[in-house]
Amino acid sequence: MRGPLHRPAVMLAGLMTLGAAASGCGIRPTSVPVDAGPAPSRVACTVSQDALTPQFEGVTVQVYLVCGAQLVTAERSVRIPESKGAADRVRFAQALLDALIAPASGEEKDAGYTTALKGPLTVSAARPGDPAGTLRLSREPEALSAVALSQVVCTFAENTPAAPDAQQILLGGPGGDPARGYSCTSEMKSRPDSTATLGEIAPSPRARGSS
Template sequence: MTPKGRMRRAAAALAVLIATTALGGCGIRTTQVPVDAGPAPSRVPCEVTSQDLTPQAQPKGVPVRVYLVCASQLGSVDRTARVSEKAFDSRVQIAQALIDELAREPSSPEHEAGFATYVRGPLVLSGPRTGDPAGTLRLSRQPEDLPPAALAQIVCTLAESRAAATDGSVVLGGPGEYAPRGYQCSAETKERPEDPVPTLGALPSPSS
């Protein structure tokens, strides 16, 4: 091989070495096999601590717990519902207070923690009609017409309150003549609120 050819070969080898080193320095793997690293981890805490709250941010009322959406899941936050302790004994009134809380925009600490709500007001609740299953709550909008995440928020919030039926289910109807349906807040509902909320088969006996 001539000296000129050896110089060309050495220059080509040096170029390959520099390119390989540059790729390695940038963290780029030279393999052609695709790598699935999974979804990026969430950076939101999805938790509001008592240190995040100020006395001015805690209105007078009755302590309640509601479910908001955070990092594509349901998470509970403690609120103070604007309802008197006397009215707290009424299933319809406490359910209405909880719905109102869900429709309220998250506070600054809740927003900073990553919480959001899909429930949009106004949503007005009423008690069962004649022939409805016991414990029915009727919404001013058809439950099936609500966004899945909003219905999941409502069901899980009511299921863990005094507004729930004796078995922990939530029986909801709408303003029309459609029969009410029973809903259940399952672990899957909290993990995937965008999926349809599970419904129950047999419902409580009709109210008188």
């Protein structure tokens, strides 16, 4: 009588057949992990000088993009006459934001460059009571991703610092919260996704005068 008692024998025969087939193909079972070759190479994070040639007349600035999980500089041309770039700070800051939001060029993509900053995002001047040099974003700085905020902070600090020779920027949002100071540090550049980006509350001129 054929029934459940014959199933183990049938299964064993099937396994033996599979083993013989594998042996016939030159494949031997092993418990050692198979080396699939070297890991993919890291991105270059280097763009040729030909790709950095400005495409129109304007001010050439350095903005911070993302490559290899770090912040790296890339050259951009912003459509502001050089004679007005320093005077019209808000307009200049908006041009920097637009350059950060713009997608990477073909050469930059090939080199591994990306941007974490997404639009729309605008910048406005300081409000009454804000410290001098404050820039107000249309979104709260803390609402941006850590990487995007690091890009903004380092790009602004490089090109429009709150004070001469300072790697700090004063940022606020559209609400009534006070502006905060953000510093572009080497740690922020090397680990933009994990650096604490929340700066100190910047004292207003009235608060400084009353202390």
